[in-house]
Amino acid sequence: MRCQTAPRRTLARRRLLCQIRSAMDLSFSPEHEAFRAEARTWLDAHVPADPLPSFDTAEGFEAHRAWERTMYEDRWSVVSWPVEYGGRDLGIFEWLVFEEEYHRARAPKRVSQNGVFLLAPTMLEYGTEAQKARYLPPMASGEEIWCQGWSEPDAGSDLAGIRSRASRNAAGDGWVLNGQKTWASRGAFAEWCFGIFRTDPEAERHRGLTYFLVAMDSPGITVRPIPQIDGETGFAEIFFDNVEVPDDQVLGEVGAGWSVAMATAGSERGLSLRSPARYTEVADRLLSLYASRGGPTASTDAVALAHMHAEAYALHTYWTATKVSRGGAVGAEASCNKIFWSETDLAIHTAALDLLGPEAELLHSGAPGEWLDGYLFSLAGPIYAGTNEIQRNVVAERLLGLPR
Amino acid sequence: MDFAFSEQQDELRAGVRTVLDAECTPEALRTFAMADEAARAELAAGRWAVLAELGAPALVVPEAAGGLGLSDVDLVCVLEEAGRACLPETLLETAALAAPTLAALLPDPTAAAALDALVRDDAVVAVGGLDVTATGITSPTDVRPDGMLRTPRVSGVRDAAILLLACRDDDSGWQLHAVPASSCTAEPTPALSTARDLSTVHWPLSSETLLAYGVAAEAAATLLAERAAAGSAALLVGLAERMLTITAHYAKERHQFGKPIGSFQAVKHHLANARVALEFARPAVYRAAWSLATAQPTLSHDASMAKAMASDAAELAARVALQVHGAIGYTWECDLHFFLKETWALSRAWGDAATHRRLVLAHTLAS
Numbered sequence: 001m002r003c004q005t006a007p008r009r010t011l012a013r014r015r016l017l018c019q020i021r022s023a024m025d026l027s028f029s030p031e032h033e034a035f036r037a038e039a040r041t042w043l044d045a046h047v048p049a050d051p052l053p054s055f056d057t058a059e060g061f062e063a064h065r066a067w068e069r070t071m072y073e074d075r076w077s078v079v080s081w082p083v084e085y086g087g088r089d090l091g092i093f094e095w096l097v098f099e100e101e102y103h104r105a106r107a108p109k110r111v112s113q114n115g116v117f118l119l120a121p122t123m124l125e126y127g128t129e130a131q132k133a134r135y136l137p138p139m140a141s142g143e144e145i146w147c148q149g150w151s152e153p154d155a156g157s158d159l160a161g162i163r164s165r166a167s168r169n170a171a172g173d174g175w176v177l178n179g180q181k182t183w184a185s186r187g188a189f190a191e192w193c194f195g196i197f198r199t200d201p202e203a204e205r206h207r208g209l210t211y212f213l214v215a216m217d218s219p220g221i222t223v224r225p226i227p228q229i230d231g232e233t234g235f236a237e238i239f240f241d242n243v244e245v246p247d248d249q250v251l252g253e254v255g256a257g258w259s260v261a262m263a264t265a266g267s268e269r270g271l272s273l274r275s276p277a278r279y280t281e282v283a284d285r286l287l288s289l290y291a292s293r294g295g296p297t298a299s300t301d302a303v304a305l306a307h308m309h310a311e312a313y314a315l316h317t318y319w320t321a322t323k324v325s326r327g328g329a330v331g332a333e334a335s336c337n338k339i340f341w342s343e344t345d346l347a348i349h350t351a352a353l354d355l356l357g358p359e360a361e362l363l364h365s366g367a368p369g370e371w372l373d374g375y376l377f378s379l380a381g382p383i384y385a386g387t388n389e390i391q392r393n394v395v396a397e398r399l400l401g402l403p404r
Numbered sequence: 405m406d407f408a409f410s411e412q413q414d415e416l417r418a419g420v421r422t423v424l425d426a427e428c429t430p431e432a433l434r435t436f437a438m439a440d441e442a443a444r445a446e447l448a449a450g451r452w453a454v455l456a457e458l459g460a461p462a463l464v465v466p467e468a469a470g471g472l473g474l475s476d477v478d479l480v481c482v483l484e485e486a487g488r489a490c491l492p493e494t495l496l497e498t499a500a501l502a503a504p505t506l507a508a509l510l511p512d513p514t515a516a517a518a519l520d521a522l523v524r525d526d527a528v529v530a531v532g533g534l535d536v537t538a539t540g541i542t543s544p545t546d547v548r549p550d551g552m553l554r555t556p557r558v559s560g561v562r563d564a565a566i567l568l569l570a571c572r573d574d575d576s577g578w579q580l581h582a583v584p585a586s587s588c589t590a591e592p593t594p595a596l597s598t599a600r601d602l603s604t605v606h607w608p609l610s611s612e613t614l615l616a617y618g619v620a621a622e623a624a625a626t627l628l629a630e631r632a633a634a635g636s637a638a639l640l641v642g643l644a645e646r647m648l649t650i651t652a653h654y655a656k657e658r659h660q661f662g663k664p665i666g667s668f669q670a671v672k673h674h675l676a677n678a679r680v681a682l683e684f685a686r687p688a689v690y691r692a693a694w695s696l697a698t699a700q701p702t703l704s705h706d707a708s709m710a711k712a713m714a715s716d717a718a719e720l721a722a723r724v725a726l727q728v729h730g731a732i733g734y735t736w737e738c739d740l741h742f743f744l745k746e747t748w749a750l751s752r753a754w755g756d757a758a759t760h761r762r763l764v765l766a767h768t769l770a771s
Contacts, residue, residue: 023406023408023409023410024407024408024409024477024690024694024697025405025406025407025409025694026405026407026691027405027606028405029405032405035500068471077517084708093405128561158689237629266544287765287768287769290769291769300762300765301761301762303765304762304764304765305539305759305761307714307764307768308709308713308764310765311683311688311709312682312684312685312687312688312709312713315407315688316683316687317688318407318687319407319687319690320407321405321407322405322406322407322408323408326408333683336679336680336683336684339676339680340680340684345753361678375656389669389673391674391676392669392672392673392676392677393669395675395676396666396672396673396675396679397672397681399676399679400648400651400652400666400675400676400679401652401656402655402656402664402666402667402668402671402672402675403656403663403664403666403667
């Protein structure tokens with residue numbers, strides 16, 4: 001039964017609500033699509049027809065460096081960077097569009113990704129003008145390739161427990177580094193390393209750390225490549241024995257290394273390291289593999305789940321990118337991202353191996369072997385960039401407010 | 405690309421939350437659960453009047469038809485809040501299913517009369533006769549020996565003035581009817597969640613109640629099922645968020661071994677997993693709302709993906725919430741069970757997660 005004396009309050013409120021209009025839009029603008037077409041045209045013309053040899057070999061490393069140079073010459077290597085450092089000063093959505101096209105084109109893996117995706121966002125925020133001018137252009141061109149010196153034999157998940165130290169040199173114009181870093185991806189061949197060292201042994205664990213930029217040909221550095229699970233030397237140990245580093249190779253404030261490093265970690269777990277296109281492209285190949293196997297199998301649900309999660313990661317990235325483009329921050333949600341993309345990658349590759357069944361173990365070249373390589377790499381995802389267990393602690397503590 | 409709610413949509417959400425925080429408290433859910441059918445009808449009518457005053461039932465009805473003329477993106481905010489409150493009333497059926505289905509059939513006089521009752525008389529509309537399976541929609545409606553049609557699990561009959569019912573047979577295909585409650589007989593079939601109101605309905609087949617038949621009815625029923633998937637997904641993310649909030653609070657309060665149980669990693673990781681699932685279900689649900697609002701060609705896929713992601717996220721949140729609460733969560737005294745039961749019901753209503761994953765796969769491979 002309805003009250004016949006239509007209350008004016010209701011009508012007023014209805015009129016107020018009528019002002020609401022949906023602004024949400026999940027389509028790319030004509031400008032974005034034009035940029036997509038431009039990127040696609042360039043990639044179609046330039047992506048090497050045959051896959052490059054693995055960048056974890058000396059030959060493959062140089063082949064990938066040459067590819068970075070090719071991209072740089074036409075300003076495609078760092079589209080979101082300022083023009084003065086070799087970029088196009090484009091926004092986050094253009095970057096996502098570029099990534100979609102890059103992965104669609106099956107372009108080479110980025111040998112410079114540690115520098116471009118991890119160090120650069122930090123340097124753009126914390127670096128001096130001189131540092132940016134010195135380091136960013138050769139990073140963009142592939143002339144200088146960076147590795148990351150964070151983990152130590154006794155400081156993995158407990159990163160704040162690092163012991164490698166930096167002390168003032170005798171002349172008082174720089175630092176002397178001593179200690180050992182490990183699991184440095186690209187460490188076997190890189191020209192430069194960014195890492196955190198303890199500059200104040202008296203300070204509380206998270207304080208007294210400083211972020212350094214170190215040339216890998218500095219006297220006192222020894223590199224020992226570590227063969228990975230697949231036998232290739234994807235990462236390395238780096239020993240520092242009285243390595244001299246000048247003051248202008250400190251990034252951010254002395255003693256502020258932890259917060260500077262966390263900015264990099266945010267990039268790594270958050271938006272910049274793992275663009276969704278990386279997963280949607282593999283998920284599309286999973287679907288092709290599924291279709292080629294001729295219909296429902298025991299893996300049907302796993303295939304559907306993996307494909308859907310890759311798309312969910314893309315949607316979540318658009319959601320976050322909108323927030324960032326409006327001036328918001330990514331925050332602890334980055335830890336949700338890291339858990340989700342790493343587990344999605346694993347789910348995609350596991351489903352593919354299940355579809356391949358008895359063929360999955362074969363190392364032959366071509367498509368099936370690629371799934372096996374991808375599977376091995378995806379297994380590292382829940383471990384690197386902060387284990388997923390550490391990320392779950394972060395989610396529980398920072399997003400749900402649970403006590404430490 | 406602008407994947408966010410507008411400020412006005414945030415305000416709409418906040419307004420609905422304020423109202424439901426007052427009108428649909430856990431105490432109110434408890435009172436409702438313990439009431440008999442007559443008392444429930446009275447409680448439901450009171451809350452429905454408040455929702456109607458907000459304009460919620462006619463939110464997406466065009467202004468020309470007396471509605472607010474808002475979009476499915478506005479509606480998803482309201483539905484998420486209804487889920488968060490575990491609202492027992494059939495807002496999904498009336499506002500998200502019946503209202504746009506009837507509006508799309510205008511100027512058909514039967515649809516116009518039903519929509520008019522919804523908009524001007526604040527009529528509740530029950531919905532039934534449509535199930536979602538991995539191969540598409542089916543109707544559970546069958547013909548009785550007395551010539552009446554029988555539809556099980558019709559949702560919202562207790563409070564309804566009108567029933568939106570579907571039936572299908574191999575000869576004439578789909579039919580969609582708007583049947584006055586007065587011409588039906590209904591046997592309530594109590595469900596585990598007292599926020600659910602399901603009945604088996606016997607109704608006469610009549611040309612006077614016919615809204616659409618054949619191809620048009622099948623199209624309308626298909627869209628209605630997609631709306632139901634997207635809408636129930638919105639309720640489920642609201643439920644998941646509420647269960648996580650309640651449980652995180654409990655994990656901070658409850659002490660064992662001299663510490664809050666929320667400080668133990670085993671507990672943290674359970675809750676973090678549920679939080680991650682919710683984080684990634686939400687954009688899928690919002691995208692489905694946008695696809696509905698803008699009639700995207702990918703709507704079928706998007707609605708199924710929303711339901712699959714939201715069902716999984718809410719099921720996980722429910723599982724974790726109960727485990728973290730321990731024995732107290734297993735009691736009637738603790739509020740948690742209202743949200744658990746509604747989650748278990750809605751995660752399977754309108755197609756469970758696995759069903760919708762199959763549909764997502766089929767739509768993706770077909771595109």
